[in-house]
Amino acid sequence: MSIDNKKLKVCPQITDTSVTDKGEIRIQWTQVPDAEKYAVSRSERVDGDYERLAWAKKTDYTDKTAQENVTYWYRIIAVKALENKKTSKKKSPVAAQVVSSIPAPQSLKAEAAGGKIRLKWKAPDDVTAFTVYRRNDNFDQLLPVCRAEGNRFTDGNIAQGQIYHYSVQSLCGEKQGNFSQEVSCVILDSGEIISYKARLFKRIDLQARIVAGADGYIFERSEDGESFEEIARTQSDLSFRFTDTVKKAFSVYYYRVRAYKNVCGSIYISSPSETVRVKSK
Numbered sequence: 184m185s186i187d188n189k190k191l192k193v194c195p196q197i198t199d200t201s202v203t204d205k206g207e208i209r210i211q212w213t214q215v216p217d218a219e220k221y222a223v224s225r226s227e228r229v230d231g232d233y234e235r236l237a238w239a240k241k242t243d244y245t246d247k248t249a250q251e252n253v254t255y256w257y258r259i260i261a262v263k264a265l266e267n268k269k270t271s272k273k274k275s276p277v278a279a280q281v282v283s284s285i286p287a288p289q290s291l292k293a294e295a296a297g298g299k300i301r302l303k304w305k306a307p308d309d310v311t312a313f314t315v316y317r318r319n320d321n322f323d324q325l326l327p328v329c330r331a332e333g334n335r336f337t338d339g340n341i342a343q344g345q346i347y348h349y350s351v352q353s354l355c356g357e358k359q360g361n362f363s364q365e366v367s368c369v370i371l372d373s374g375e376i377i378s379y380k381a382r383l384f385k386r387i388d389l390q391a392r393i394v395a396g397a398d399g400y401i402f403e404r405s406e407d408g409e410s411f412e413e414i415a416r417t418q419s420d421l422s423f424r425f426t427d428t429v430k431k432a433f434s435v436y437y438y439r440v441r442a443y444k445n446v447c448g449s450i451y452i453s454s455p456s457e458t459v460r461v462k463s464k
Contacts, residue, residue, distance in 0.1 A: 190271040195259045200280035208246040218261035276323035285360025293368035306334040312354040344396015371442045371453035391423040397442035405437040
């Protein structure tokens, strides 16, 4: 192991759990920069004690000891050695899987619309009932939120800017089936340009309203009020100001802003704000 004082900064995220043809469970997760190995742990209860199964160098592991019709909860811990025999650790949220003859839902998708999150998945043949599970980044246990008949569910009990993670489990009567892959989604307010001012030398100051949960803001500009292009993307949720230098003095420009958030490597962008009109100096 390398020894230095640089701690791990991000947590591993379990991206998929699937049942192989041999009835084994394969777990995959995201790579953590600077991690030297990963501890794979398992429990039969979401809030139970997690027993370490193995150390993994790569970002996947196959559990060959899983038994049929038992729900297993998995957790990954990224580990790196530091100075003075200390270690830096980052643990993932838990993810569930069951070895069952009831196949998992496929192609689970989540999209934000109208202040709600809509889920849709492909139902396996002869499976019509499902349990929808959810977690967020403040409470990392995957817990059931509803029983769904069919292949859709709309979650309206959500907060702006909060990341939600979903997985769907097949049911046959009261018998539990396998889990889908986990997907993530977030609802961001469209934002608003609350201050704008033309300054000398063709500079225009813009200020956006802070959006809850946003990682930053995308400023867009147009010369005709219709065709907008991105001109800046701030890298901080507190960088809501931007000064644009335009080509022409005494010309009209149109601006709007969008909030964005990075969720497990995917960028979610809000709808655009109302447009403001500014004449340069």
